[in-house]
Amino acid sequence: DTGVSQNPRHKITKRGQNVTFRCDPISEHNRLYWYRQTLGQGPEFLTYFQNEAQLEKSRLLSDRFSAERPKGSFSTLEIQRTEQGDSAMYLCASSLETGANSPLHFGNGTRLTVT
Amino acid sequence: GESVGLHLPTLSVQEGDNSIINCAYSNSASDYFIWYKQESGKGPQFIIDIRSNMDKRQGQRVTVLLNKTVKHLSLQIAATQPGDSAVYFCAETVVYDMRFGAGTRLTVKP
Numbered sequence: 001d002t003g004v005s006q007n008p009r010h011k012i013t014k015r016g017q018n019v020t021f022r023c024d025p026i027s028e029h030n031r032l033y034w035y036r037q038t039l040g041q042g043p044e045f046l047t048y049f050q051n052e053a054q055l056e057k058s059r060l061l062s063d064r065f066s067a068e069r070p071k072g073s074f075s076t077l078e079i080q081r082t083e084q085g086d087s088a089m090y091l092c093a094s095s096l097e098t099g100a101n102s103p104l105h106f107g108n109g110t111r112l113t114v115t
Numbered sequence: 116g117e118s119v120g121l122h123l124p125t126l127s128v129q130e131g132d133n134s135i136i137n138c139a140y141s142n143s144a145s146d147y148f149i150w151y152k153q154e155s156g157k158g159p160q161f162i163i164d165i166r167s168n169m170d171k172r173q174g175q176r177v178t179v180l181l182n183k184t185v186k187h188l189s190l191q192i193a194a195t196q197p198g199d200s201a202v203y204f205c206a207e208t209v210v211y212d213m214r215f216g217a218g219t220r221l222t223v224k225p
Contacts, residue, residue: 004158031211040124042204042215043159056211091158101147101166101208106158 004107020078021110025094035091127222134192138205145207
């Protein structure tokens with residue numbers, strides 16, 4: 001299966017610690033997205049890359065959050081000084097720019113629990 | 116069975132019946148819409164999409180209807196099966212910006 005891969009699947013950390021998540025998109029996809037999802041809610045947009053360029057960041061993405069996609073392939077999302085409110089599922093998605101909209105393909109997410 | 120988006124987040128249907136899941140979207144500039152299915156512990160899975168220049172699109176056992184006048188989207192599932200039990204999200208898109216609704220939980224009773 002060459003779908004979107006996210007690691008780790010689960011992460012438990014103590015408040016104040018830093019965490020980093022990794023996303024490997026579908027290989028030919030040049031667009032990569034990060035979303036956050038809390039229980040009972042739809043995914044909320046965090047940020048978007050086209051190749052290695054981060055083109056958009058949500059207001060939800062505080063300065064404790066940083067995302068990178070250094071070579072236009074995999075991406076990392078780091079959360080510094082984690083807070084209990086950061087507990088959520090972090091979803092990565094990718095798509096192929098075709099000149100028209102195309103669906104996002106999601107990974108199975110990283111579930112973060114901050115204790 | 117039929118749901119009314121955010122106001123009735125749970126829909127329960129009998130196996131074999133048709134299901135209708137509704138969604139009211141917010142941005143009149145949205146030009147691309149997608150329905151996703153999400154099972155517990157997994158990421159959203161693409162079901163069907165529709166562009167704003169269409170009002171209906173059919174897939175295998177699924178049909179999406181788009182009414183731009185009232186900013187309404189629906190997903191019809193024919194002959195609902197137990198494997199269809201999941202949370203269903205509609206998503207609206209302007210350029211690259213895809214936004215999701217809160218979802219409807221579909222439960223299929225055997």
